[in-house]
Structures are given as C-alpha cells and as structure tokens.
Amino acid sequence: MIRGLWDRETVALMVLAAMLPLAAMWLQVEGVDAAFKLVFFLVFAGIWHLLFMLVRAQPPSFAGAVTALAIAILAPEELGVVHLLLGVSFGVVMAELVFGGWGRNVLNPATVTLAFLGFGFPAAPWPDLIAQIGWAAIPAALIGLLTGVFAGRVMVGALAVFGIAHLMGVDLSGVYPAIAVVFVLLVLDPVTSAATRTGRLLYGALFAALVVLFLIEWHGAAPIQISAAAALLASLAAPLLDEIAIASWLAQRRRHLG
Amino acid sequence: MNDLASLFLRAAFVENMPLTLFLGLCTFLALSRRTGTAVGLGIAVTLVLGATAALNQAIYHFILAPGAWTWAGMPELDLSYLKLIAFIGVIAASVQLIEMVLDRYFPVIYSAFGVFLPLLTVHCAILAGSLFTVERNYDVTESFVFGLGGGAGFAIAVIMLAGIRQRLAYADLPAGLRGLGITFVLAGMMSLGFSAFAQMVVA
Numbered sequence: 001m002i003r004g005l006w007d008r009e010t011v012a013l014m015v016l017a018a019m020l021p022l023a024a025m026w027l028q029v030e031g032v033d034a035a036f037k038l039v040f041f042l043v044f045a046g047i048w049h050l051l052f053m054l055v056r057a058q059p060p061s062f063a064g065a066v067t068a069l070a071i072a073i074l075a076p077e078e079l080g081v082v083h084l085l086l087g088v089s090f091g092v093v094m095a096e097l098v099f100g101g102w103g104r105n106v107l108n109p110a111t112v113t114l115a116f117l118g119f120g121f122p123a124a125p126w127p128d129l130i131a132q133i134g135w136a137a138i139p140a141a142l143i144g145l146l147t148g149v150f151a152g153r154v155m156v157g158a159l160a161v162f163g164i165a166h167l168m169g170v171d172l173s174g175v176y177p178a179i180a181v182v183f184v185l186l187v188l189d190p191v192t193s194a195a196t197r198t199g200r201l202l203y204g205a206l207f208a209a210l211v212v213l214f215l216i217e218w219h220g221a222a223p224i225q226i227s228a229a230a231a232l233l234a235s236l237a238a239p240l241l242d243e244i245a246i247a248s249w250l251a252q253r254r255r256h257l258g
Numbered sequence: 259m260n261d262l263a264s265l266f267l268r269a270a271f272v273e274n275m276p277l278t279l280f281l282g283l284c285t286f287l288a289l290s291r292r293t294g295t296a297v298g299l300g301i302a303v304t305l306v307l308g309a310t311a312a313l314n315q316a317i318y319h320f321i322l323a324p325g326a327w328t329w330a331g332m333p334e335l336d337l338s339y340l341k342l343i344a345f346i347g348v349i350a351a352s353v354q355l356i357e358m359v360l361d362r363y364f365p366v367i368y369s370a371f372g373v374f375l376p377l378l379t380v381h382c383a384i385l386a387g388s389l390f391t392v393e394r395n396y397d398v399t400e401s402f403v404f405g406l407g408g409g410a411g412f413a414i415a416v417i418m419l420a421g422i423r424q425r426l427a428y429a430d431l432p433a434g435l436r437g438l439g440i441t442f443v444l445a446g447m448m449s450l451g452f453s454a455f456a457q458m459v460v461a
Contacts, residue, residue, distance in 0.1 A: 056432065058430075094443055094447075095447070098431060098432060098435055098440070098443075099426075099429040099430070099431065099440075100429050100430025100431065101430075104428050104429045104430055105429070106422050106425055106426070106429070106444070107447060112447060112450070115447075115450050115451065115454075116450065119450055119453050213458075214454065214458065217458040218454070218457055218458045221457070229451065229454035230454075232447075232450065232451040232454075233451045233452075233454065236418055236422065236447070236448055236451050237418055237421075239418075239421035239422050239424065239425040240293070240417060240418050240420075240421035240422075242421070242425075243293050243421050243424070
C-alpha cells in the first residue's frame with residue numbers, strides 16, 4: 001500500500017460506519033418501504049458515479065452511499081419518481097461529481113438535493129421523523145467522533161448555540177429529530193465542513209443560529225426543510241469561516257512576534 | 259430604531275442584491291477570485307451605496323419630485339423624468355469625490371481599493387439602490403440604512419463566493435466549467451441558499 005491506510009475511501013467507510021446506527025433505526029421504524037427507497041437511491045447515485053468513472057476516470061466513492069442514505073431518509077416521499085430523480089441528479093452531479101468527486105467538492109450533494117427539492121417543490125410533503133430516529137443520531141455522532149471523521153468542535157459550537165436558544169425559551173422539542181439527523185448526515189460531513197479549529201466552532205454555531213432563526217421567522221416550513229437550508233448556508237460560509245480563522249491566527253502571530 | 263434594524267436586515271438578506279435580485283453580477287463574478295479583493299470591493303460598495311442612496315433620495319425629494327417646487331409658486335412642476343440622469347450623475351460625482359478624499363487623506367486605503375472605486379460608477383446595484391428608495395418612498399434616513407444594508411448584503415455575498423472560489427484550488431473541474439462556468443454554478447447554489455431568507459417573514 002503506497003498511500004498508507006488513511007486514504008479517501010477509509011474516511012468514506014468510517015463515515016458510513018458512523019451512519020449505521022441511524023440507518024438501522026430508520027429501517028426498523030419504516031420497514032420494507034424504506035429499504036426499497038434506499039436501494040433505489042443507491043442504484044441511482046451509483047449510476048452517476050459509474051458514468052463519471054467511465055467518462056472522466058474519476059474513481060467512485062463509498063461516500064455515494066452516505067448521500068443516498070441521507071436523501072432516502074430526508075427527501076419528501078410522495079413527490080414522484082421523476083422529481084426525485086431530477087433533484088438527486090442535480091445534487092450528485094452539480095455539487096459533487098463535476099468538482100472531481102468526493103473530497104474535492106465544496107457542498108454536500110445531499111444538502112443541495114434537499115435544498116433544490118425544497119425550493120423547486122415548496123408544497124412537497126416532508127417526512128415526519130419520530131423521536132427514536134433523532135436519538136439514534138447520538139451514537140452515530142459518537143462513532144464518528146471516536147474514529148476521528150467528525151469534528152468535535154462543530155458539535156460543541158452547535159450545542160452551545162442550541163443551549164443558549166433553549167435557555168432563552170425557544171421550543172426545540174418538536175423539531176429535535178430533524179435537526180439531529182440533518183446535523184449528523186449533512187453538517188458533520190468532513191469534506192464540506194470547516195477545516196480549521198476556530199472555523200469549526202463558528203461553523204457549528206452558524207448552523208445552529210440559522211436553524212433557530214428560521215424556526216422563529218420562517219413560518220410554515222417543515223423542520224427538515226429548515227435544517228437543510230441552514231446546512232446549505234453553513235457549508236457555503238465554511239470556506240469563509242476558515243479564511244477568517246486563518247487571518248485572525250496570522251494577526252495574532254504578528255502581534256506576538258512583532 | 260427597530261424598524262431601521264429590520265430594514266437593514268431585509269436589504270442585506272431578504273433582498274440580497276446579487277443573489278436574490280441578480281444585480282451587480284458583473285463585479286460579483288469578476289472580482290471574487292480572492293478574498294482580499296472581495297473585501298475591498300464589499301467595503302467600497304457599502305460606502306458608496308449608503309452615501310448615494312441617501313443623497314439621491316434627498317435630491318429627488320427636494321428637487322425632482324412632483325410638487326417639490328410648491329414653495330416657489332410652481333406646484334405643477336414635475337422634474338421626475340430627470341431622475342435617471344440625475345442619479346447617475348450623482349453616483350459618478352460622489353465616487354469621484356470619495357476617491358479624491360481617500361487619495362488625499364487615506365492613501366493606504368486608496369491604493370488598496372485600486373480599480374474598484376472608479377468601477378462603482380457603473381455598478382448597477384448602486385443605481386438600483388437609489389431607484390428602489392424612490393419607488394418605495396423611503397425618507398433620507400431610511401434610504402441611508404437601506405443603502406448600507408444592500409451594500410453589506412453585497413459584501414457578504416461576494417466575500418463568501420471568494421472564499422468558496424479559493425477552495426476550488428482543490429477541485430478537479432472539467433475543462434468547460436473552469437473559471438466563470440463553475441462560478442455561475444456556485445452563484446446559483448448560493449442563491450438557492452439565500453432563497454431561504456426570502457421566505458422568512460420580516461416585518
């Protein structure tokens with residue numbers, strides 16, 4: 001092995017492993033239908049990965065399975081096959097594959113798919129996640145944390161802001177499962193989250209702040225739609241947060257060293 | 259006070275100039291290659307937009323609006339057809355003025371802005387800011403806040419895009435999408451993200 005153990009696919013497998021408790025709980029709750037949906041999205045995302053491998057010699061990645069899982073859990077079910085396929089194609093191709101595949105992308109393909117569906121079909125019936133699936137997000141986050149693919153600072157930043165919001169009287173109880181699942185599936189994605197220490201804290205805090213803002217001001221939106229929009233905006237701002245962190249670090253060093 | 263704050267936020271996020279109204283896209287796309295230049299452009303746009311929106315609103319209200327000359331015994335006089343020409347003139351003049359003041363008293367900032375200040379003369383978001391204030395009957399304070407908010411929204415958008423574009427150094431794009439192509443795609447995705455703000459109810 002020339003590259004050592006820690007190449008891109010190891011990380012992708014670790015992320016996938018972290019998702020297992022969540023996926024297992026979801027399959028148990030939703031039953032055979034859910035398994036069907038998951039296979040459908042897996043095959044479809046796989047076809048796009050295969051196509052890009054043939055045309056651009058881009059190695060396919062296990063991360064496609066994470067995308068498929070996220071879309072299967074979070075996408076509105078009764079939207080119709082054509083609309084779903086359109087959304088998934090847009091997300092997988094325009095947000096991930098044209099950038100050169102997983103690891104080089106700026107935005108999470110599942111996030112873009114959900115934002116696209118939410119924007120394009122506002123009346124879509126978003127799935128209602130029950131509390132058990134929300135609780136399953138905790139072991140998922142812990143596994144990711146232990147294997148080192150999820151950043152603890154993102155969790156700290158988000159939890160701090162959610163804690164402050166809770167103390168100020170924002171009611172999070174009904175929307176908790178959607179936020180937790182979106183947080184684990186989309187926000188903690190190691191590729192599209194911020195990469196510096198301060199940047200990660202800010203990134204988690206920004207996601208949580210946007211969710212709270214949308215909960216208060218955006219009336220009539222489903223919890224998943226709110227969380228996905230916040231995840232998209234947070235990952236759009238992630239490179240900027242990294243730049244801010246690096247700039248402040250440089251300024252600090254300049255002050256210390258003269 | 260609260261009204262002005264919500265007007266500022268509305269102008270910055272709900273009616274974001276490049277991402278919701280698609281105004282000022284030329285500088286938005288052309289000058290977002292590095293965060294340094296994007297910050298310079300953002301500050302320049304905020305300053306000029308705030309200043310000219312208030313100034314143009316005052317000029318419209320006291321000189322051009324129908325009935326503005328009632329005190330001089332000419333209540334029928336309606337000069338509002340001159341508004342476009344007047345606004346463009348005012349924008350060009352104030353840009354020139356700001357440039358000269360900076361050149362004389364803050365040469366460091368002047369050289370940092372470089373080409374952006376003269377460019378703002380023909381920046382459509384800045385003209386649009388003035389036209390919006392007239393269309394919506396803002397008073398001078400509201401126009402100033404609206405201008406600052408619109409400029410801040412533009413600054414946030416262009417700096418965010420610059421951050422993303424710097425990270426594209428790691429991407430392996432198809433030849434046809436390199437440069438401006440992927441920037442359009444990214445701007446579209448940012449617009450998708452900002453559409454969430456547009457659906458909020460800001461009183």
